[in-house]
Each structure stands twice: as C-alpha cells, then as structure tokens.
Amino acid sequence: MYKKALSLLVAGSFLFMASFLCVKSMDRIRLDSEPVMMLKLELAELEEKAKAMEERAATDAKQDPGNPEKGLGIVDVAVSGQRVVDYGVIEHTLVYDLPDEELDALLRIVEAEAGNEDEDGKLLVANVVLNRMNADIFPDTVTGVVLQKEKGVSQFSPVANGSYYRVKVSEETVSAVGRALMGEDISQGALYFVARKYADSSKLKWFDEKLTYLFVHGGHEFFK
Numbered sequence: 001m002y003k004k005a006l007s008l009l010v011a012g013s014f015l016f017m018a019s020f021l022c023v024k025s026m027d028r029i030r031l032d033s034e035p036v037m038m039l040k041l042e043l044a045e046l047e048e049k050a051k052a053m054e055e056r057a058a059t060d061a062k063q064d065p066g067n068p069e070k071g072l073g074i075v076d077v078a079v080s081g082q083r084v085v086d087y088g089v090i091e092h093t094l095v096y097d098l099p100d101e102e103l104d105a106l107l108r109i110v111e112a113e114a115g116n117e118d119e120d121g122k123l124l125v126a127n128v129v130l131n132r133m134n135a136d137i138f139p140d141t142v143t144g145v146v147l148q149k150e151k152g153v154s155q156f157s158p159v160a161n162g163s164y165y166r167v168k169v170s171e172e173t174v175s176a177v178g179r180a181l182m183g184e185d186i187s188q189g190a191l192y193f194v195a196r197k198y199a200d201s202s203k204l205k206w207f208d209e210k211l212t213y214l215f216v217h218g219g220h221e222f223f224k
Contacts, residue, residue, distance in 0.1 A: 035169035036103045042178040043094055095183035096130060102142040106130075106177055109146045111167040112158030113193075114176075114220070120186065121218040122176035127187035128222070130180055135191060188214050190222040 098106070106129060114122040132138040132145045139145050146156060146164070154160040158167075194207050197219060211223035 035107045038174045096181045105143045107169045111169045111173045112164045117218040126180035192223040193220040
C-alpha cells in the first residue's frame, strides 16, 4: 500500500514538474518573441504612414505645382518634441523584409552593442550589420554576420561573452532597427565599429592602420 502511494506521489510530482517547465518554456518563447512582434507592428505602422504621406504629397503637388517643397515628404517638427520621421530622407517602403529569426538576431546585437547609446547610436549598429550583409566579404544573412567568427574569434564581443543571448530588447532599439529596415542609413557605408575605451590595444592598431576612419558617435568609432 505504501509502495503504491509512493508511486502515485512520484508520478504526481513528475506531472507537476512537466507542467511547470512547459509553462516556463511558453513564457520564455512569448518574451523572446515580443520585440520581434513589436518591430513588425512598428514597420507596418511606418509603411502605412509613409503611403499616406506619399498620397498627401502627390495631392499637394497637384494643387500647388509652383511650390518646390510640396511633394517631397518634408515633415515639420512636432511642438511636443516627439521624434518625427522625415520620410523624405528614408525609403517609403520596407527595404529589408527579414524572417523572424533574422529580426531577433538584429534586435539582440543592436541592444547588446548599443544598449547605452542614443537611438541614432543604435541605428548605426543596425546599419553596420546590414551593410555587412550586403558586402561580398561578409555572410549574406543577419545571423551569419552576427555569429561570424574569424580564426575562431567572434566578430562581435557580446556574442563571445554571451550577453547577446541574455539582453532584454528596449523599445528604443525596436524603433532604431525599424528605421534601418525602412532604409534609413546614417553610417556613411561603415562596416566596422569599435569602442576605443574598452578595446584591446592590439585590435585598435588594426582598425587605425588597415581601415578608413569615418566618424565617432557616442562611445563608438566607425570605419570602413
């Protein structure tokens, strides 16, 4: 009788643990997918606004053909101080249509590399990853670029130290990546960046001697 009761107790414990782990797994999947879903929603909203502005610009141009600024998508700055995207600068359609896995990789590396930077600093990191994806000397996918190793060494330090896998993606990162995917590029073609304050001196020598310096933004210097 005692053996039967013990067996039932053990079986019950296993069922409880299995249910608990299943719920935790579902929670983790939901949390990991939230930034990707946020990004998809933002991209859809941006495309919708861009199309509306194109239609309004076309209407304005017809109504006032003598005004050269009409039809260019120029946006006045809101008095509230809220950031207003200038659709005359960026593409009006989604330039990079990436699958969820690629979106997740881009969000994670931007957060890991530029979590303490402003939104333009985050945009620049996204630009570099996408620039590499388009360059012949690098892999042609976001995950390939992010996880690439050179002589066994990861190209991005957050991948090497594991922080890439642990980051919590912020709303600002979602916004910055959205801007990059819509075609906004402020990187001047940069393929590399380095935080000089934290970089190994031997690596800095390679940056300074082998690459072309472009500019500095926040804590990163950009090169190509």
